[in-house]
Amino acid sequence: MKALRPIEIVGGGLAGLSLGLALRRGGVPVRLFEAGGYPRHRVCGEFITGLSSGTIARLELEPFLRDALLHRDVAWFIAGRETCRQRLPQPARALSRHLLDARLAHAFVAAGGELLTQTRVPIEPGVEGRIDTTGRRRSPSEWLGLKIHAHGLPLRCDLELHLGDEAYVGLSRVEDDRMNICGLFRQREIRARGPALLLAYLRAANLAGLADRLDGADFDGASFTAVAAVNFDQRVGPAVGVALGDACAMIPPFTGNGMAMAFQSAELALDPLLAYARAELGWPAVCRATQAALQQRFRRRLAAADVLHSFLLKPARQRWLTRLAGVHLLPLNPLYSVLH
Numbered sequence: 315m316k317a318l319r320p321i322e323i324v325g326g327g328l329a330g331l332s333l334g335l336a337l338r339r340g341g342v343p344v345r346l347f348e349a350g351g352y353p354r355h356r357v358c359g360e361f362i363t364g365l366s367s368g369t370i371a372r373l374e375l376e377p378f379l380r381d382a383l384l385h386r387d388v389a390w391f392i393a394g395r396e397t398c399r400q401r402l403p404q405p406a407r408a409l410s411r412h413l414l415d416a417r418l419a420h421a422f423v424a425a426g427g428e429l430l431t432q433t434r435v436p437i438e439p440g441v442e443g444r445i446d447t448t449g450r451r452r453s454p455s456e457w458l459g460l461k462i463h464a465h466g467l468p469l470r471c472d473l474e475l476h477l478g479d480e481a482y483v484g485l486s487r488v489e490d491d492r493m494n495i496c497g498l499f500r501q502r503e504i505r506a507r508g509p510a511l512l513l514a515y516l517r518a519a520n521l522a523g524l525a526d527r528l529d530g531a532d533f534d535g536a537s538f539t540a541v542a543a544v545n546f547d548q549r550v551g552p553a554v555g556v557a558l559g560d561a562c563a564m565i566p567p568f569t570g571n572g573m574a575m576a577f578q579s580a581e582l583a584l585d586p587l588l589a590y591a592r593a594e595l596g597w598p599a600v601c602r603a604t605q606a607a608l609q610q611r612f613r614r615r616l617a618a619a620d621v622l623h624s625f626l627l628k629p630a631r632q633r634w635l636t637r638l639a640g641v642h643l644l645p646l647n648p649l650y651s652v653l654h
């Protein structure tokens with residue numbers, strides 16, 4: 315049998331690992347470069363909405379998600395008060411990135427993939443056979459993401475979403491009775507570290523009630539992570555090469571859909587890449603086919619999420635949301651219906 319062409323993947327998050335694993339299952343030689351290692355905590359709300367059974371089956375993800383908690387209800391809090399409750403059309407799956415990424419990395423190596431951790435390589439979009447799954451595009455930004463786990467805290471709903479002044483924070487349960495607390499904040503001059511930094515940001519964002527509730531919680535200090543340079547590119551791009559997951563486009567975090575998009579983009583690239591490995595398709599054709607599929611699949615949801623996102627961060631606009639919620643017109647169900 316003719317040898318298959320090799321593929322290189324730069325970035326071992328969900329897009330890179332799930333793609334690498336699926337290619338290995340097709341017998342393709344895959345080398346994956348990851349700047350960090352496993353397991354590792356990541357800034358992430360750790361709940362996945364809009365992941366269809368079709369994507370789970372195509373990428374054979376079920377073993378990795380088997381013990382994910384299923385969350386159905388979301389409570390929205392504006393100015394500290396519960397404003398509306400919503401039932402998701404399909405349960406969200408909740409699992410820590412600490413567990414999920416490590417499971418995928420382990421399976422990729424077990425399937426014969428070559429994984430080079432602690433290896434950062436330059437991103438050169440034009441290189442034939444090389445995929446960019448390096449995550450969000452780095453550019454200056456006023457936004458900061460913070461995340462930490464706490465043990466044994468009660469929740470008021472499966473998922474709580476708290477809107478503050480230029481901030482929002484999600485609370486959800488993951489495995490081992492851990493509560494994941496993850497927020498997006500406009501950066502401020504605050505000098506603190508770990509849980510103290512999170513609590514200070516909550517208070518600065520007029521979320522003092524939530525800060526009081528979390529103050530004194532049994533935090534897992536090792537799970538604290540922070541990420542700056544969070545930008546929301548509501549466009550699929552770039553047109554050169556193959557870029558998947560956040561490297562292709564980043565949907566606002568409140569949707570809980572970025573992880574599903576990482577898997578879905580790997581799914582969309584899989585057939586063109588298998589055809590390339592078998593020398594049935596040239597590299598430019600792979601890039602064009604993948605780009606077109608990504609555009610078609612993600613365009614509507616990115617636009618819809620962008621509209622609602624602009625209402626979440628400013629108190630004046632949040633008051634509109636409160637009014638719409640009061641007359642049951644909050645456009646959440648239409649949004650969730652385009653996330654698949």
Ligand SMILES: Cc1cc2nc3c(=O)[nH]c(=O)nc-3n(C[C@H](O)[C@H](O)[C@H](O)COP(=O)(O)OP(=O)(O)OC[C@H]3O[C@@H](n4cnc5c(N)ncnc54)[C@H](O)[C@@H]3O)c2cc1C
Pocket residue numbers: 324325326327328329330347348349350357358359360361362363433434435436437447448449450459460496497498541544558559560561567568569570571572573574576
């Ligand atoms: C505050 C916040 C909350 C979020 N909450 C949720 C949520 O609740 N649900 C949800 O679905 N999504 C959420 N997301 C989004 C989600 O985390 C991402 O969409 C998802 O991680 C994208 O996966 P990825 O594989 O594209 O990128 P990543 O998971 O970011 O992986 C990229 C990998 O590439 C590596 N890398 C980068 N550069 C290089 C290089 N040059 N060489 C080698 N390796 C490199 C990095 O180390 C990293 O491991 C949130 C995001 C933020 C910022």
